[in-house]
Amino acid sequence: MQPDRVHRSVYADPAIFELEMERIFGRAWLILGHESQIAAPGDYFTTRMGREPVIVARQGDGSVRVLINRCMHRGAIVCAEGRGHASSFVCPYHGWTYDTDGRLRSVPVPSGYASDKTGELGLRRVLQVSTYRGFIFASRAAAGANLEEFLGPAKSSLDDLVDRAPGGELEVAGGVFKHVYHGNWKLMLENHLDGIHPAHVHASSIAVARGAPEPGASGKESYRDIAIRQMRQNAMPEPVWEAIGLWTTARGHGYMGDYHDDSRLVAAMGNPAFQEYRARLAARQGEAEADRILGVTLWNTILYPNCSFMSQFRQLRIVQPLAVDRTVVYTYSLRMKDAPPQMFRDTVAFANVVNGTASWVLTDDLEVYERVQRGLSSGAAEWVYIARGAGRDIDEQDGTRRGATGTSEVYIRAQFRAWLDYMNGR
Amino acid sequence: MKQQHEVEQFLYRQADLLDSKRWQDWIDLFAPDGVYWMPADPSHKHWDGVPSIFAEDRNLMNVRMKRVLHPDAWSQRPLWGTNHVVSNVVVQKSSPKGEIEVRSRFHMMELRRDDVRHFAGSYTHHLKKTKDGYRIKLQRVDMTNAQAAYDYVLQVWV
Numbered sequence: 001m002q003p004d005r006v007h008r009s010v011y012a013d014p015a016i017f018e019l020e021m022e023r024i025f026g027r028a029w030l031i032l033g034h035e036s037q038i039a040a041p042g043d044y045f046t047t048r049m050g051r052e053p054v055i056v057a058r059q060g061d062g063s064v065r066v067l068i069n070r071c072m073h074r075g076a077i078v079c080a081e082g083r084g085h086a087s088s089f090v091c092p093y094h095g096w097t098y099d100t101d102g103r104l105r106s107v108p109v110p111s112g113y114a115s116d117k118t119g120e121l122g123l124r125r126v127l128q129v130s131t132y133r134g135f136i137f138a139s140r141a142a143a144g145a146n147l148e149e150f151l152g153p154a155k156s157s158l159d160d161l162v163d164r165a166p167g168g169e170l171e172v173a174g175g176v177f178k179h180v181y182h183g184n185w186k187l188m189l190e191n192h193l194d195g196i197h198p199a200h201v202h203a204s205s206i207a208v209a210r211g212a213p214e215p216g217a218s219g220k221e222s223y224r225d226i227a228i229r230q231m232r233q234n235a236m237p238e239p240v241w242e243a244i245g246l247w248t249t250a251r252g253h254g255y256m257g258d259y260h261d262d263s264r265l266v267a268a269m270g271n272p273a274f275q276e277y278r279a280r281l282a283a284r285q286g287e288a289e290a291d292r293i294l295g296v297t298l299w300n301t302i303l304y305p306n307c308s309f310m311s312q313f314r315q316l317r318i319v320q321p322l323a324v325d326r327t328v329v330y331t332y333s334l335r336m337k338d339a340p341p342q343m344f345r346d347t348v349a350f351a352n353v354v355n356g357t358a359s360w361v362l363t364d365d366l367e368v369y370e371r372v373q374r375g376l377s378s379g380a381a382e383w384v385y386i387a388r389g390a391g392r393d394i395d396e397q398d399g400t401r402r403g404a405t406g407t408s409e410v411y412i413r414a415q416f417r418a419w420l421d422y423m424n425g426r
Numbered sequence: 427m428k429q430q431h432e433v434e435q436f437l438y439r440q441a442d443l444l445d446s447k448r449w450q451d452w453i454d455l456f457a458p459d460g461v462y463w464m465p466a467d468p469s470h471k472h473w474d475g476v477p478s479i480f481a482e483d484r485n486l487m488n489v490r491m492k493r494v495l496h497p498d499a500w501s502q503r504p505l506w507g508t509n510h511v512v513s514n515v516v517v518q519k520s521s522p523k524g525e526i527e528v529r530s531r532f533h534m535m536e537l538r539r540d541d542v543r544h545f546a547g548s549y550t551h552h553l554k555k556t557k558d559g560y561r562i563k564l565q566r567v568d569m570t571n572a573q574a575a576y577d578y579v580l581q582v583w584v
Contacts, residue, residue, distance in 0.1 A: 082573075174476040175467040178575035204496035208489050224486045328575045333477050341475065348477050353486075357479045358464065358580040360493050366578060367501035 004387035025050025036171035183369035227353035244406025252304030252418025273342035524555030
């Protein structure tokens, strides 16, 4: 790794991938989901932290516990469901039964063991679990930065996401999109703040959006208008992309600002549903605070190493590496409680067209990730060039590093700075 | 028997138009207010208000068609094609006004570059008889793997 280039092996070498699973995904704070997915005691969902299968379970006292999903007897996954409600987790192999807090409740024929070890053979716990404004994070590091220190200035993006809900509450709603791509996990995180690629990768959807019927006037929009507006937005002229703010943090997070405001995309200020939403926000937060909240123009945010989200349409994507060249992405839609139903319809329309399993936008991104992966698996050329804007990055007062322009590759350099720290045990 | 035969022929033609990439002819099978819907979750009852894999009226179908036909639709550039088989056609409801609901099963093999994928599931068609033959009011497509992680994504209707 060098200041303006990265060796292709970090994307293509299985040995480096194994080290990443241990040193990055085995230590960093990873977002696992949202509290609304486990509202009641006994509710749980399963996911992975790098290689480790885990169960995220709501406890009787309201706390959240993260358990390693592996029987302490012979090692089988004890819970194979994606989500559900349970009073215990029972291993299918020999019936070892665990309470939802992980304690070993019983084993069959306990007289077969010379001594009673049930006290020490509970499911292993991930000790560092924390939530920030409803989002559940966990870290397998024995010690280290707490969640807020880890998030750093990127907290402002999560604040923006949650502040927009009139009652300050979000919930995961309507199910999840899951897709796999044949590329390294880093490729997606390096794409979501990239201001140069839309005009090229998304050329086909831009062209068709330009030729589509004009979106309706405010209050008369149809379901498809969000899609048309978003795809046209991808074709903003270069000076507009150049003027966008791109900030990064020491831990590799990054976020994009000034990409659009509500009037430019769907929820136009004159829209009756949006007016009602704004009124509810103002009733809860006051006029000045409502103006402040809606004046925030953050767009995509990357929480390194496993999350990408955006607040305008409340989309959250969680990245799970499967292998050096295989990645699965979970896409969630978040509903603002106490907002008019139309606001979630907008979320749905955006999700279906931009992030969904049959979207017109995502499909070409994935094609490109796969082409990159194929290109990088060959050794004739060794380096990946990440020099756009290099040498001109701006260190800001709040500890962020900003790209000199909105098309800078500062976010990739920031991700690799964090990558190197993790890989070196820092 | 006549109705069963007509409906079967209609469903076979629907699938054949997809496989022959005759997108406009396929879209024209839909009524003016027709909807193509592939739910993300089998428990969903209506396309409005929940995230869906597809939820498209004719306007959106037109946009998708034009995107697919664009020379810079990179994901379409590698060799790509499909082959549907439709079977198990059962008319569920039939009204004297010519509105019928029919369930069937499909299997689709897709080739993309050098990779083959297989998809299967059920169709629920709400059809209306017109002077030009049946028109689709709703084509609901329940993929058997709707909730599994898709290897890559879907580009065109199933």
